[in-house]
Amino acid sequence: MKERMIIDDVRDQYAGVARGELTNESTAIRSIASAFGYSEDELNQLPAEANMGLSCGNPLALAGIREGEVVVDLGCGGGMDVFLAAGKVGAEGRVIGIDMTTEMLERARAGQQKLGLTNVEFHQATIDQLPLPDNSVDCVISNCVINLVPDKSAVFEEILRVLKPGGRVAISDIALKQELPADIKESVEAYVGCISGAILIDEYRRSLEQAGFTSVVVTDTGADLNAYAMASDSGCCGGGGCDADADQAAAEAKEKSLHDGLASAMQSFDANAYAASVRVHALKDGPTNSASNFQEKTMKTVQVFDKPMCCSTGVCGPDVDPVLPKFAADLDWLKGQGHQVERYNLAQQPQAFIENKAIHQLISTAGTDCLPVVMVDGQIVSQAAYPSREDFAGWVGAAAASQGLPVAKPDGGCCGSSGCC
Ligand SMILES: C[S@@+](CC[C@H](N)C(=O)[O-])C[C@H]1O[C@@H](n2cnc3c(N)ncnc32)[C@H](O)[C@@H]1O
Missing domain, CATH: 3.40.30.10 (Glutaredoxin)
Structure with a gap:
């Protein structure tokens, strides 16, 4: 019952963000994405509605996605990673975005239409029950979502089920370096803001191993979590010298309650001391093949x-x-x-x-x-x-x-x- 309520709270909050006007055209929103590893070139490929400053890493950076692969993005939001992956899998491949929030999927589909992509599809579902067949996916990506799910083991089991033997996981997420202070642990703002639903880094690794993954690596990227405060205090727009016009700034101020709530929760504690942006890699055991194994030895x-x-x-x-x-x-x-x-x-x-x-x-x-x-x-x-x-x-x-x-x-x-x- 409590889990259901958490999921409903998360859905309501992200529906509100999706209905709002945060876009890739805002300097503050782009700054969040670049602080978490997206290049200008990647951001320039996106339709405006795809990026709302909700990511906490760039899972594509080391996913090693190749032409012809089937890639699934868990909690795809406005579709930013789906669209970037679509360029990598090409016409012979397929990228499937999964999200439970109707308003997020509306944004994602609008972006797909603008880009004219035919190798992309979006489905509405919770990520602990994927609407996908067994052994059908080469690579599962996800960006700042699994921390939001109460039953993480169920998600890991689903990922293992849908991956082909030899398939791989490349996830960006928030995980904890140490247990959170009690008040943050109980804060709804910190939960929907991707902090208090997070688990310890070691627990993340252990849970994946217990689900049956091998070669599990969970790495602290060292990115500064205070990057989210940039959207909350309007970043460049707070003290003049802003390149957004007044209407856009007003719209952003009205619709950025998630970043606001998170920023105020973060004012009371040092987020970087407790939590980290992590990159997670894992493999499903099985015969490796050159098209689907990111650990294939290539010179880097x-x-x-x-x-x-x-x-x-x-x-x-x-x-x-x-x-x-x-x-x-x-x-x-x-x-x-x-x-x-x-x-x-x-x-x-x-x-x-x-x-x-x-x-x-x-x-x-x-x-x-x-x-x-x-x-x-x-x-x-x-x-x-x-x-x-x-x-x-x-x-x-x-x-x-x-x-x-x-x-x-x-x-x-x-x-x-x-x-x-
Ligand atoms: C922090 S946002 C990240 C969105 C996107 N990955 C990005 O980086 O822009 C979290 C997303 O996960 C979705 N989400 C949260 N919990 C979910 C669940 N249990 N099942 C499916 N989607 C979920 C939300 O609707 C929201 O779109």
Whole structure:
């Protein structure tokens, strides 16, 4: 009964958002999407109604979608990820958007019509009961939805059922780093705002494994959850200098209650200390085939955009951050696997930060606190933290072989006690 009420509350709230006027044409809404990993190029492909600033990551970044595949987007909202995936699967493939909210599907279908897409379909259903046959899907994506579902195990079991053997999951979602304060846990605004229905990162991984998935990787992307406040306080429009006209600003103010509610709930606690935007990868066991296995070994380009450091690895001087030698070893391991690795730091290669459009845009929006940023094949996969070898393995599709790691020497790491290399 309580679960039913939660689902009804969530549906009512998102119906209100869909009826409103938040669109991809709003600077604030685009900023949220870019803070969570969408490029300008991707945003420019979308019809206005597809993006309402509701995503918490970019699941397509590492889904490895290929021509001819069948892709399902759980909780597709206005269809932004469906439309981007449609371009990747091509005319021979199919992308199916599932959402329980009528008003969201109306937006999605309007966008489909504008784009003239014939390889896309939308269905109304809750994602714990998918209207799809067994073993029929190559890849399941989802963006900021599973946290909203009370019975997550039922969703994971449904995903496993509809995936083909060897099929894969690429999800962006919110998960918890630690249990939430009691008042946030009970807050309806925080629930519909994708925070208090979230489960711990470890529990997320365990639940997928218990459902029967293999190669499960749940990675904290390091994205700043306060990005949502940009829509609430009107971002650029709060203090003048806005490029939206007054009518649009007024419409946004009226219709952004979800972002408002979330922003006020978030004012009372540090969301980034408790919750994280995560990227989730998992596989359904089975014979692998080259069209449907994202872990197929292909050479990837990994780029690291680092904080200002006095040498190329930061492993020098008297106070070496202990994470850096391990990170340097993990990059060497990646190179050893045949991947191309490029590492830039802001002090020594500022030009690289200017020339890379996505990095330049991210730093302009989020500041240098987002560093280090890691990109794989041109897509941002993590921010504000050094990923682990397991994270890299998930992104490039490799087993994370354990290996003795170099330890920073107390006398000054690789460079002795004299300071920088
Ligand atoms: C935060 S929005 C994300 C929308 C979209 N994925 C995006 O990134 O723009 C959550 C969406 O999930 C849908 N939703 C929430 N719970 C659902 C459920 N149990 N079954 C189906 N859809 C659900 C809502 O209607 C809403 O469209």
